Amino acid sequence: MTNQRGIVNNMETRKNLPRAILSRIYYIDRQIASGKYPNVHDLAKGYEVGTATIYRDIEYLRDMLNAPIEYDAKNRGWYYKKKSFRLPARFASADDMLALGMAKALISLYKNTPLYESAKRLLDDITAPLSSDEAEDIKKSAWYEDRIIVPPVASAKVQPDTWEQIVDAMKENRVITFEYKGLWDEDYKTRLVRPFQLVFDNGVWHVYGYSEERSAIRFFSLSRIKNVTLTNERFALPKDFDYCRTHNSSFFGVFAGQKKLKFRIAFYDESALWVRERQWAEDQKIDEKDDGVVICFTSTQYAKVLEWVLSRGCTAQPLKPDILVTDWQKQIKEMKKLAKI
Numbered sequence: 001m002t003n004q005r006g007i008v009n010n011m012e013t014r015k016n017l018p019r020a021i022l023s024r025i026y027y028i029d030r031q032i033a034s035g036k037y038p039n040v041h042d043l044a045k046g047y048e049v050g051t052a053t054i055y056r057d058i059e060y061l062r063d064m065l066n067a068p069i070e071y072d073a074k075n076r077g078w079y080y081k082k083k084s085f086r087l088p089a090r091f092a093s094a095d096d097m098l099a100l101g102m103a104k105a106l107i108s109l110y111k112n113t114p115l116y117e118s119a120k121r122l123l124d125d126i127t128a129p130l131s132s133d134e135a136e137d138i139k140k141s142a143w144y145e146d147r148i149i150v151p152p153v154a155s156a157k158v159q160p161d162t163w164e165q166i167v168d169a170m171k172e173n174r175v176i177t178f179e180y181k182g183l184w185d186e187d188y189k190t191r192l193v194r195p196f197q198l199v200f201d202n203g204v205w206h207v208y209g210y211s212e213e214r215s216a217i218r219f220f221s222l223s224r225i226k227n228v229t230l231t232n233e234r235f236a237l238p239k240d241f242d243y244c245r246t247h248n249s250s251f252f253g254v255f256a257g258q259k260k261l262k263f264r265i266a267f268y269d270e271s272a273l274w275v276r277e278r279q280w281a282e283d284q285k286i287d288e289k290d291d292g293v294v295i296c297f298t299s300t301q302y303a304k305v306l307e308w309v310l311s312r313g314c315t316a317q318p319l320k321p322d323i324l325v326t327d328w329q330k331q332i333k334e335m336k337k338l339a340k341i
Helices: 010-016 019-033 040-047 051-063 087-091 094-110 115-126 135-141 160-172 243-247 269-276 302-311 322-339
Strands: 069-072 077-080 174-180 189-201 204-211 216-221 225-234 261-268 285-289 292-299 316-320
Touching: 019 040, 019 051, 019 077, 040 051, 051 069, 094 115, 160 174, 160 189, 160 225, 189 216, 189 243, 261 269, 261 302, 261 322, 269 292, 292 302, 302 316, 302 322, 316 322
Parallel strands: none
Antiparallel strands: 069 077, 174 189, 174 225, 189 204, 204 216, 261 292, 261 316, 285 292
């Protein structure tokens, strides 16, 4: 559908707009609507693109999206002739805006990582409010902001330079060296690693890759890494480099175990319901008992499974394998000593 000037309808145009420039279009819209009269150099610098790109975007806004953009010679910048004009009301569907708005809650999980500020800025640009004089519409369109939330989790902070160096190394498949302090190390030790992936688990980012010193796959917590350096040595990704493909037959988070074990664990009381309503492994089977349930599955994540059982206290009891039963009993004995029972 076209209007009287032969311009394509906004909603049809939206479907054809490349997603790569969507956030930039919203950024320009917000800056112009602010009344600050931004010029091409202001916008290019603010979004870190070339002036030619901004000129094309302005033309797109004016000609394809019917934005009432005018240039003010006195203020040397652009403004909207119709002050109430904003793209979100005319350009984005309600479902799109709702989905993006909800996504803003999810990125709070990454607050202590360099991803957060960039992702937040991107979503803020796209979900910018309609206009300052449409308060009631803003209130209605943003109803989800205090109704759909992601509670904060304990997270480990990542230094921006550590993140950036590892990302650069992964882009080019370059071996990295860094200083690392493991859980049981008294001081930092030098590591030489082929970084395969960055993996997020329970508030902590890890680099997953091949450790040259150990000649094995290892996880390294980014919060315990410092002085990352890219070497000139490059590596080829192995066919089985993906952590999810290799270790995701069970879903207990990050743990690069190698030996697959068959587990059988009984759960009682509230833990029985807790186990029933979740998928813990691809091959899990749950047997109903009079006083609870028994779950059976296979996993390479032994330490995580032990932690899982212990976390449920007196409502969980490991049955198989024998090593799990033994380690569980040992932990209980140590807790009994601490409790002085």
